[in-house]
Amino acid sequence: MIIASKKPIEEIIQEVKDYKRLLILGCNECVTVCEAGGKKEVEVLASTLRMHFIKEGNEKKIEERTLERQCDHEYLEEIRGIVDNYDAILSLACGVGVQFTAEKYHSTPLLPGVNTCFLGANEQRGMWTERCQACGSCILARTGGICPISRCAKRVMNGPCGGSSKGKCEINKELDCAWQLIIDRLRDLGRLDDYEIVAPIKDWSTERAGGPRKVVREDVQV
């Protein structure tokens, strides 16, 4: 899922302070699961901001709403009737949701309430780690199911590099060397022969390097 983290309250206060009527808009998907922008976080942030601005003598109308998703037209349409009641929307969705909401409601200022971090997994309660950089051409079949693009600091395709030591990456002693993980897993799978195959030069045009991307599926279009 997409992992986001909460923005510092000071930053949010700074962003919203000049708007009198504010809608805080949560999203029920990834940001709910990573506890950054779901209904609960919307409630807490709204209450915090209301109290702050009352205390400052700058009372605002701050209301709450959480949509099923902010990256789909149909759910975003649900707020069409109320958007004009607000001077700005503070969206707690990932960057995709914020932008899609902004595109739909062109004349309403949209502010991000979270920092969108990466595509990752919930490794343990309160800890999320990166697993994929959406390169657009997955090579996990060759690498024992471990992604060297997202998990190797240098994105080495035929690793490890010379900095791998005792299973850890040279950039940080806490960080597993992705290539050590790859080799260990290939060995456990009895597929070390795969490791001997030199990876071809990767086609990065499917990654961000090729510019903003698009997936078109005519088979599902109506």
Next chain:
Amino acid sequence: MRLKCPANFRIIRLPCTGKIDVIHILRAFEKGADGVYVVGCMEGDCHFKSGNFRARKRVEQAAKILDQIGVGGERVKMYNLSSGEGPLFAQYSIEMDNKIRELGPNPVKVALQAKKQAA
């Protein structure tokens, strides 16, 4: 057991302190409470295993938020005691009452009252 407690606090009963969320604490302040304290079972004695640990974390989160907006994180506190400790319950309520008197009223409430008077 006839114990003296301050008369100015309201008890909100929960099935377990693990039920409490940050928003419940914040809402109390938004509605004008001067302080909130959560009384859970002894650590390690939670019937639901970790309810009181969760509560402690949430009390800490609420305290941090209240500090950030200048309401004051000291206005929330977590206590632990067993169900047989009535005298301690009374003592904690007195302790909290004293603490809040020291801190004065909730500034959010003060601001709202000032606004009402001006109107």
